[in-house]
Amino acid sequence: MMNQDEYLEECINSERRLFLKNSAIGLFGTYFFVNNAYGTLKKAAQEHSLNVMDFGARGDGINDDASAFQNACDYSLKIGGAKIYIPDPVKYYKLSFPVYLSDNTEVFGEGKTTRIVFEDPLFIKGRGGFVIGSSQEANKNFANEWYKNKKNPTTINLGFKNPSQREYLRDNPHFLQAENSLIHDVFLEAKFTNKNARGWGGYGINFVNARDCHAYNIWGSGWTQLIGMGSDVPPETPSNHNCSARNLYVISPDLERTYYSIGFIANSTNCLIENAVQYNPMTPGSMNGSGIATNLCEDCTIKNIRIPNLGRTVTSEGILINNSSGCLVEDIYIGNAKTAVSVFFSLPETLNDKKNNIFNNIEGVNCDVVMAVYSKFNVIKSISGVNSKFIILLKNSNATNNFIYSPSNDVAVSTKLRHRILLDEKFISSQLR
Incomplete structure (x- = not known):
């Protein structure tokens, strides 16, 4: 009999085979997807390779590695872009605060064995896991203040102006906060500590005012949304253009309350969620609880999605x-x-x-x-x-x-x-x- 990890591996391999079959692509098609549709860094950034361990990350599940991750991303911005490698941890990477990507940065690990645990990803922290861009609720400048002095845990910057509803980034590029960045091959987990035992609200990867940014090969557990692309409740109405999330594996959604277990695209254009599977259902009767949704969008795609047991939530x-x-x-x-x-x-x-x-x-x-x-x-x-x-x-x-x-x-x-x-x-x- 297979153990749980072996069973999960077989499920994931089966889903990958199904994705290739349904997409009618072979090896050439896979190469094309990974090297084109998922985006690539500008040539200058590809010459810079960084490692989060060199910035102080330990991956022991005890020390807080958030600053190490953020410092690596900030250094990438400073030098015009870089590839940031996250090696498999000894136990897992413990992060207490969201990590922000700006332009031309690639963050990547080895796959589901590269486990990153975000503790207490609450609303006051911009619901945070990884954030690509910046917005009023998930504000990079306010996050930087926390990283500097650890005194103010909020990322909510009421002075930041998002585009309005349907004031799309596509047509209003002056709202741009991040472009040409990638996250891939990582396992992201939301974990609430005893002081927030009934907590909920985390977004694994949050695209806000981003263009040409992509995530793929992402495993997730415990998130209210594994993927967030924009938002639709004023004044938090960031927009995105030509962003994508592919090959998503939701092992278990947030069992307390889930908005959209796989993802949400809002106030955005030409964005995509493709090749996703959810393995376990949401809690019966819990608030909200859908798989994927769009609102206030144009020309977006949701394709090749498998949720064998969504769960009978409120929605x-x-x-x-x-x-x-x-x-x-x-x-x-x-x-x-x-x-x-x-x-x-x-x-x-x-x-x-x-x-x-x-x-x-x-x-x-x-x-x-x-x-x-x-x-x-x-x-x-x-x-x-x-x-x-x-x-x-x-x-x-x-x-x-x-x-x-x-x-x-x-x-x-x-x-x-x-x-x-x-x-x-x-x-x-x-x-x-």
């Missing part, structure tokens, strides 16, 4: 696309959720009949609804369900002007909507293709 949605246009959601497998995939809008100005959202190859197992539609201008293809009550459910009267490529028997309207429209068959048939 319990596998994927949510909200107030977004031109997005692609493809190759999704969600189990044990209230809704596998939803599309919604609350702001009519975010709808764009020239930039449809596309949903393709969605499978729900043991879900109440596989695809819930509360919105317009969506192309919906290849939706299937096993032991699920509804395949495609049009939830309200906003669910019009969609292009649904499914048999009529797979499409229904909600009971509430049926009472409001007399000819629900026409309401459905007008959108079938």
